[in-house]
Amino acid sequence: MSAPQTSRTSGFDKLAQAYSWMEYVSFGPMLQRCRVHFLPFVGDARQALLLGDGDGRFCAALLVAAPQVHVMAVDESARMLQALLHRVERSGNNRRVTTVHxxxxxxxxxxxxxxxxxxFFLDCLSDDDVEALIKGVRLRCPRGRWVISEFAVAPAPLxxxxxxxxxxxxxxxxxxxxMRTRRLPDYASSLCRHGFVCTAVHxxxxxxxxxxxxQSGLADGK
Ligand SMILES: C[S@@+](CC[C@H](N)C(=O)[O-])C[C@H]1O[C@@H](n2cnc3c(N)ncnc32)[C@H](O)[C@@H]1O
Structure with a gap:
């Protein structure tokens, strides 16, 4: 793990060990199915940025699906990052992972x-934080893909x-x-404003x- 870039302790620290069990009890395998849904389309990735990946279940799956990828996993919770590292160590893929606290x-x-x-990370942020995050990420991802899983308000009648x-x-x-956020941010509008185009939804x-x-960079013709 690289030197901490934050001195804040995260409320997610105390959930790190129990997180996958809590999820399984509430949603069964559904959230993990969302996470890995587009993995078959990103197997050629070389440099991935995982934001708020938590205990690393997606990270471990990505390392297997994309044999050339190097992952930077950024999380505010040191315990979540430790759990992520343990998980990828078990599969022997930890040399392709850098964690950033x-x-x-x-x-x-x-x-x-x-x-x-x-x-399930953007929903932890306010609209302003999402806008700042996407604006920054776009600078580092001029031509690439962004895979997102999120909760949403379903259409009527649900x-x-x-x-x-x-x-x-x-x-x-x-x-x-x-956590202080209380409503889903409008990340789709921010992504569109910063030149990302939604190419698939499930x-x-x-x-x-x-x-x-x-996908970013589609309009640039590069
Ligand atoms: C709801 S959990 C989701 C974890 C995982 N991505 C998943 O699919 O279950 C949110 C994760 O984002 C991290 N997080 C929340 N706010 C953050 C921030 N501002 N910067 C970095 N990580 C953050 C938390 O520590 C936690 O690991």
């Missing part, structure tokens, strides 16, 4: 990346039910981690869960 909204890699992945589920999750994470649980694939 930092606030992802205030940190950028030195060089360019061709893949960005955020799974709109109110999905709102209640999302509201309940925010309440639970607020209590467990101290929904699960009647629209409550979304897997999305975005």
């Amino acid at each position: 930092a606030d992802a909204t205030a940190w950028l890699p030195d060089g360019e990346v061709d893949l960005v992945c955020t799974h 709109k109110w039910l999905s709102r209640a589920v999302v509201g309940g999750l925010y309440l639970a994470f607020g209590v467990l981690t101290g 929904t699960r649980m009647l629209g409550l869960l979304r897997s999305e694939l975005w």
